[in-house]
Amino acid sequence: MALQSQNRLLTCIQCGKCTGSCPEAGRTPFNIRMLVRRRQFEYAIEESLPWYCTSCGACTLRCPRDVKPSEVIIDVRSALVEEGQIPVSIQKALENTAVQKNPWGRSRAKRGAWLDLTDLAIPHVSETASRRLLFTCCIQAYDPRCMVIPANVARILHRGGIEFGILGEEEVCCGNEVRRIGESGLFEELQEENRAAFEEYGVKEIITLSPHCMNALKKEYGDLGIGVRHYTEVVADLIGAGRLTLGGDYEKAVIYHDPCFLGKQNNVFEAPRTILGAVKGLRLLEFSRSREVSLCCEGGGGRMFYETEGSSQRNSELRVLEAIEKGAEVIATACPFCVMTLEDPATERGQVVKELSEILIEVL
Amino acid sequence: MNLLVFTKRVPATQEEELRIVDEGRAVDLSKMPFKLNDWDNYAVEEAVRIAEKTGGAVTAISLGDSEADEVLRRAIAMGAKDGFLIEADRVLHDPSARAELIRTFLTREAVAYDAIFTGVQSEDDQFAAVGGILAAKLGLPYASMVIAIDSLEGGQVTCRRELEGGGQERIRVALPCVLSLQSGINEPRYVSIMGVRKASKVERRRFRAADYGDLGEGMIEVSEWAYPPKKGGATMLSGELEASCKELLAILKEKGVYQ
Numbered sequence: 041m042a043l044q045s046q047n048r049l050l051t052c053i054q055c056g057k058c059t060g061s062c063p064e065a066g067r068t069p070f071n072i073r074m075l076v077r078r079r080q081f082e083y084a085i086e087e088s089l090p091w092y093c094t095s096c097g098a099c100t101l102r103c104p105r106d107v108k109p110s111e112v113i114i115d116v117r118s119a120l121v122e123e124g125q126i127p128v129s130i131q132k133a134l135e136n137t138a139v140q141k142n143p144w145g146r147s148r149a150k151r152g153a154w155l156d157l158t159d160l161a162i163p164h165v166s167e168t169a170s171r172r173l174l175f176t177c178c179i180q181a182y183d184p185r186c187m188v189i190p191a192n193v194a195r196i197l198h199r200g201g202i203e204f205g206i207l208g209e210e211e212v213c214c215g216n217e218v219r220r221i222g223e224s225g226l227f228e229e230l231q232e233e234n235r236a237a238f239e240e241y242g243v244k245e246i247i248t249l250s251p252h253c254m255n256a257l258k259k260e261y262g263d264l265g266i267g268v269r270h271y272t273e274v275v276a277d278l279i280g281a282g283r284l285t286l287g288g289d290y291e292k293a294v295i296y297h298d299p300c301f302l303g304k305q306n307n308v309f310e311a312p313r314t315i316l317g318a319v320k321g322l323r324l325l326e327f328s329r330s331r332e333v334s335l336c337c338e339g340g341g342g343r344m345f346y347e348t349e350g351s352s353q354r355n356s357e358l359r360v361l362e363a364i365e366k367g368a369e370v371i372a373t374a375c376p377f378c379v380m381t382l383e384d385p386a387t388e389r390g391q392v393v394k395e396l397s398e399i400l401i402e403v404l
Numbered sequence: 405m406n407l408l409v410f411t412k413r414v415p416a417t418q419e420e421e422l423r424i425v426d427e428g429r430a431v432d433l434s435k436m437p438f439k440l441n442d443w444d445n446y447a448v449e450e451a452v453r454i455a456e457k458t459g460g461a462v463t464a465i466s467l468g469d470s471e472a473d474e475v476l477r478r479a480i481a482m483g484a485k486d487g488f489l490i491e492a493d494r495v496l497h498d499p500s501a502r503a504e505l506i507r508t509f510l511t512r513e514a515v516a517y518d519a520i521f522t523g524v525q526s527e528d529d530q531f532a533a534v535g536g537i538l539a540a541k542l543g544l545p546y547a548s549m550v551i552a553i554d555s556l557e558g559g560q561v562t563c564r565r566e567l568e569g570g571g572q573e574r575i576r577v578a579l580p581c582v583l584s585l586q587s588g589i590n591e592p593r594y595v596s597i598m599g600v601r602k603a604s605k606v607e608r609r610r611f612r613a614a615d616y617g618d619l620g621e622g623m624i625e626v627s628e629w630a631y632p633p634k635k636g637g638a639t640m641l642s643g644e645l646e647a648s649c650k651e652l653l654a655i656l657k658e659k660g661v662y663q
Binding site: 121122123124125126128130131134135138139140145146147148149150223224225226228229 | 416418419420421435437439482591593594595596597598599600601
């Protein structure tokens with residue numbers, strides 16, 4: 041183990057704030073405090089345990105000692121990855137990413153297929169004056185439920201007078217989930233390929249559609265010398281500057297769910313609320329656990345690709361039940377993973393989940 | 405226990421729209437991603453597991469272009485001791501020609517082995533024949549569709565073959581032999597990128613295919629590539645839930661899916 045992480049590990053005082061914050065604690069066998077303890081003594085850790093972590097980051101944010109338990113999980117997973125002993129569905133996601141540059145193994149050549157959903161002519165980033173890149177993200181490039189999001193955001197940015205371009209099939213997975221799964225070699229390769237493209241085309245600014253991509257590009261790609269923002273930050277600025285007016289009405293009670301990678305990990309709480317607040321007729325509600333303590337939807341950290349054992353109620357279900365209880369007609373969020381994990385229990389209960397751009401596009 | 409495993413680098417076509425070019429003479433593979441043939445992945449895993457248990461060694465062999473070295477590195481990352489690349493500058497489809505070339509190679513290079521594993525078939529040509537033809541040429545016993553290897557010792561291998569309807573037959577085959585392994589025989593380990601990088605340090609010996617056979621010689625020749633005929637789309641059932649369910653059940657019964 042690297043000396044730095046070894047030292048951090050040894051500073052743990054077993055206060056338990058990590059487990060107290062963990063979205064998996066109590067309902068599943070996963071106990072991060074105990075896992076860190078076992079690592080301190082170099083005891084074996086049961087193989088299925090590390091895969092419960094959703095990478096929400098709450099433990100690392102609240103730890104009083106800079107142990108960074110999220111990184112401890114990544115270290116444990118890395119060892120399993122190098123041994124090759126990882127769950128089959130996660131293997132598949134990694135292998136797909138290695139071959140087709142996206143975890144679903146969909147054709148790399150079709151990464152720009154979402155362009156068919158819009159009549160806007162979107163140039164390659166090299167053909168723009170601003171060299172402003174819209175980083176698409178794998179799930180939004182390929183999943184039919186999410187492909188509407190880049191199409192929406194493209195139109196919204198266009199309306200706000202923001203010039204941008206895309207990389208199309210030259211874009212590869214940002215690697216955020218790959219790094220969290222512990223495949224550091226693959227993460228490095230993805231990073232290298234994206235960085236090379238950014239350099240080749242002189243990219244000056246990046247707008248991401250997914251908070252996961254923003255997190256990786258902003259914090260884990262080293263010093264890119266490129267400003268990285270989530271699209272909600274850009275759109276909130278446009279609204280604030282009067283460059284984007286929302287004419288339509290949206291007479292609904294909308295409850296906002298803070299995504300972990302946008303909210304607690306990157307401190308973007310206000311921008312989505314500014315956007316929702318600017319929509320006429322929209323009544324904004326808040327969950328009892330919002331902003332920094334937002335309840336993780338359990339889509340991150342590889343959980344998008346892996347089904348854990350156990351029959352306890354999922355957090356996404358709890359969120360939907362609370363939304364109904366508070367009288368919300370729509371659950372709004374700004375992350376495609378949250379959209380996907382919230383939508384199944386929502387649909388079962390007649391609730392609607394909308395990504396922010398889906399609301400915006402109706403009132404533009 | 406020396407095991408040889410044949411590994412083929414094949415295009416990953418599952419999600420791709422293939423284009424036939426050159427007036428039906430070729431498929432455009434220029435933008436295709438490539439990977440190890442799925443069946444061969446199972447074969448390497450099985451060989452490595454046996455070697456780990458019995459203290460043997462696995463050698464991966466690939467007949468292909470210079471890029472095929474990639475699959476040898478993967479096999480080494482999984483636990484193979486070394487790899488041989490029989491480099492051919494043109495594609496050899498005919499399984500008989502491939503088997504003949506391999507036979508000549510194994511004999512002339514005096515490669516030692518107790519058993520040869522292939523996958524049941526390759527994802528591109530899908531002849532499922534190289535193993536069998538090679539066994540015949542080498543005068544070795546051959547079993548295909550091996551779904552489990554129960555023991556490999558005392559000069560013989562006891563294994564099970566997959567039959568139709570989910571049945572299996574247990575057989576004993578004398579060593580040395582050739583076996584083609586069926587997918588699902590095991591759960592292959594994950595191979596990390598760092599693992600493959602480390603494997604790059606292990607020597608993979610290169611040989612020229614032209615030294616072991618005439619690459620133009622073959623009994624089967626590809627005459628034409630054509631797209632399969634487009635079939636009709638899906639049937640959409642509509643109406644009341646109860647009625648749709650009855651309709652669905654009737655269709656499933658008619659198709660013999662539900663008895």
